[in-house]
Amino acid sequence: MPSAPPSGPRYYPLSRFWRDRFGTKVYRVTIDAGFTCPNVDGTVAVGGCIYCDNRSFSPNRRLPRMGIREQVERGIGILRQRYGADRFIAYFQAATNTYAPVPKLRSLYDQALTHPDVIGLAVATRPDCVPDPILELLESYARRWYVLLELGLQTIHDRSLDWMNRGHHYDAFVDAVQRCQGRGLDLCAHVILGLPGESHADMMATADALAGLPVHGVKIHNLHVVKDTPLEALFHAGQVPMLERDEYVALVCDFLERLPAGMVIHRLSGDAPPEYLVAPLWCLDKPGLLRAIDAELERRGSYQGIRVRSGAACR
Template sequence: MSQSVGEEVVEAPPRGWREAGLRYYKYNQFLRERFGARIFRVTVDGGFTCPNVDGKVALGGCVYCDNRSFSPTRRLPRVPLHQQIDRGIAMLEDRYGPDGYFAYFQAATNTYASLDKLKRLYDEVVAHPRIQGLVIGTRPDCVADPVLDLIESYAKRMYVSLEYGLQTVHQRSLDWMNRGHDVACYYDAVERTRGRGIDICAHVILGLPGESFDDMMQTAEGLVASNVDAVKIHNLHVVGDTPMEEQFQRGEIAILDRSEYMEVLIAFLERLPETMVVQRVTGDAPDNYLVAPAWVEKKASFLQELDREFQRRDTWQGKLVRPSPVRKS
């Protein structure tokens, strides 16, 4: 299969995920390729906050964020990290029977503390005998070089991934979110992380207020330019008790419906290189937190429809990526 883009022809990539019959590079496929096993992440809560919550750069946090809706650990009484891991493993083993586990610091900004505190928390989880890797979610304005040096020390002995919130390349949208940093901060953080043996994953949100289709495709271009290893793609969704819920209830913002999001998502994935792992393609929240849209509650059916739509269109991740020019010697 091939697709003309301008005057060039892009061939379907001969990737392992393509040979497996996939249309985009799914995270579970990456894990099987790299580790030869079914790896699951165990969410742990280190009790972190964020600099746009405590007043360092802003107050109130991100306009869409209630950490309880994003992280299972924030919906339970917090207990010591080793107990959180034991509890998480017990739940996952009972339901899925994984072969291995990563510890996932998910809620809030998990590099926003003193080096001593970070080392103590990270040491505690990697010392657990069942943990084979470390995943840390954070903001690009909270990774000073000494923090990256510390995280690099773990990457020398196990798999480590840092997740950065890019969200969008449009500053007006970051300002609406109350992020408290600019787009350049993301690129700087990625550049300083590169070459340390750390996988880099970026988060993006599609359907932000005021962003057109072209705006969202520009975010895809910016993501590609940063040359990260993986991406998590979220549709903008509304959870309760957030400033965005108030805006939504007042009719100030609109949310993409299922078909609109499908169109944007496929176009976004077509513009990503076939080597970029796609860890997530939708946002979700528990029923008692979710306000809108209702369709995200049917995640499994959405993923099935996404696969069918890729096949119907005979398209795939990377189809619209131009090949690098061949240099003449």
């Protein structure tokens, strides 16, 4: 990627990465395989992360669950009709998608990969839920397909991870990233900006830490409130302020400036379906938000990577 693209986004979006990599547009087909989460069922904690409502994470979770192959067929049919798409990544999205014994995971992933137009897997999970046998399974797929592993980082600050009841600390993320190396997996970290108690310097420290790790991509979310979550009660009690849109735009730009130019930006906002989102409502206008981020980077004459510290893991 050029360091300062003359046109288009001043950061490296996922759509461009997939076009660079596969020579065509690629779309994700979301799959709900019925996983739960060790942070919900009591293995790590109960109640889950305070912002978590899995209904809001996956369109499929709000529908009666179908078989994996059926979900793939259905998703591909919709994307073909809507976008003329012809290449797809099977995206195991809802809950913790490595939370099962290896034979069960193999069976689930295999079902998705049998479709001839599916060219890879994306698996979203927790950093404390990828023991080596599961990484070996993913590595075996990576010899033949593209494999993206999404790991929830959220922040490098343990006090914030405790506040949100993540049930793990930053060292679990670093450990998972290290054990993933050499396996042919693309890693994507999930990050949240606007956590209460985090200063600008705290958030930028997360960016700098991420820039120094061998992570291929990042999903950046603004903290947002979804109905029927513990966070909703805290929000209504006035204990958790939400960022204003302009504050978030400035923070995202500051964050992007610190990431290596080759780190793929999977997303730049958090959102939920309108029927589930409580606040902030500005994140429902995603195109407007992306335009504002582009405009702010342009106003600054800035771009992703302009403030990467030396030694960052550019790929």
